[in-house]
Amino acid sequence: MSIKKKKKLTPIQQEYQQFAQEREPKRPILFNCVKAFFVGGFICTLGQAIQMIFVKYFHFSQEGAANPTVAVIIIITVLLTGFGVFDHIAQYAGAGTVIPITGFANTMASAAIEHRTEGFVLGVGGNMFKLSGPVIVYGVFSAFVVSLLVISLRALGVM
Amino acid sequence: MEKFMWAFIVGGIICVIGQLMLDGLKLTPAHTTSTLVVMGAILGGLGLYEPLVKFAGAGATVPISSFGNSLVKGALKEYESSGIIGVLTGIFQITSAGISAAIIFSFMGALIFKPKG
Numbered sequence: 536m537s538i539k540k541k542k543k544l545t546p547i548q549q550e551y552q553q554f555a556q557e558r559e560p561k562r563p564i565l566f567n568c569v570k571a572f573f574v575g576g577f578i579c580t581l582g583q584a585i586q587m588i589f590v591k592y593f594h595f596s597q598e599g600a601a602n603p604t605v606a607v608i609i610i611i612t613v614l615l616t617g618f619g620v621f622d623h624i625a626q627y628a629g630a631g632t633v634i635p636i637t638g639f640a641n642t643m644a645s646a647a648i649e650h651r652t653e654g655f656v657l658g659v660g661g662n663m664f665k666l667s668g669p670v671i672v673y674g675v676f677s678a679f680v681v682s683l684l685v686i687s688l689r690a691l692g693v694m
Numbered sequence: 695m696e697k698f699m700w701a702f703i704v705g706g707i708i709c710v711i712g713q714l715m716l717d718g719l720k721l722t723p724a725h726t727t728s729t730l731v732v733m734g735a736i737l738g739g740l741g742l743y744e745p746l747v748k749f750a751g752a753g754a755t756v757p758i759s760s761f762g763n764s765l766v767k768g769a770l771k772e773y774e775s776s777g778i779i780g781v782l783t784g785i786f787q788i789t790s791a792g793i794s795a796a797i798i799f800s801f802m803g804a805l806i807f808k809p810k811g
């Protein structure tokens with residue numbers, strides 16, 4: 536919690552914060568990292584295998600094969616999310632499934648499926664990007680700024 | 695075989711960075727992925743992400759950081775062919791497959807599957 540927020544709290548609230556902090560279960564960071572490493576690594580290896588299949592049997596270029604690979608991983612993730620399997624894997628793997636493109640696909644699919652009861656237009660359509668929106672917003676904005684910087688640096692002859 | 699090994703190691707390391715941000719800095723998954731995307735965009739702008747892709751293959755293209763890199767790459771590529779407006783028209787060019795696939799299949803998923811309690 537930021538210092539600014541802390542100042543606004545009454546003494547009793549501060550006491551409670553400390554009380555809660557002491558009792559918060561310690562996260563096994565090292566073990567979580569090991570799990571994230573193996574699951575994340577496995578997903579990327581699977582991606583590499585799919586990519587090689589596309590290069591070998593569908594005659595994609597090495598670079599162009601990344602697109603269908605991502606699409607296949609997304610389909611698998613949506614299916615696993617729909618069958619309710621993905622949640623169990625994600626619970627175990629932590630960042631191992633959040634950081635690969637599986638995390639992005641999972642947030643979209645789960646938001647779409649979950650809000651289905653609110654109707655297809657406002658429920659599914661309106662909530663699909665609810666969780667994955669930040670990635671797109673910050674990705675696009677930062678890419679815009681970085682591109683303009685690179686372009687102006689190139690124009691100045693620095694890069 | 696070597697390619698698989700590097701994909702495994704590099705992909706795993708990027709996930710460990712994410713896990714450290716989740717656990718160590720206590721960020722939410724949304725903050726973590728957004729930060730990694732911004733980092734990917736910056737590395738892409740510096741021209742450091744492409745060598746990593748060449749080296750690790752899917753180990754660098756499957757993690758979300760490649761999304762930022764692809765956005766920058768698409769924008770710069772289109773800039774070269776159609777000028778400054780290319781930054782706007784090209785930004786989604788490479789990532790289009792991923793985003794379209796995610797929208798289409800998520801929608802199909804919503805049609806087929808019912809939410810589980």
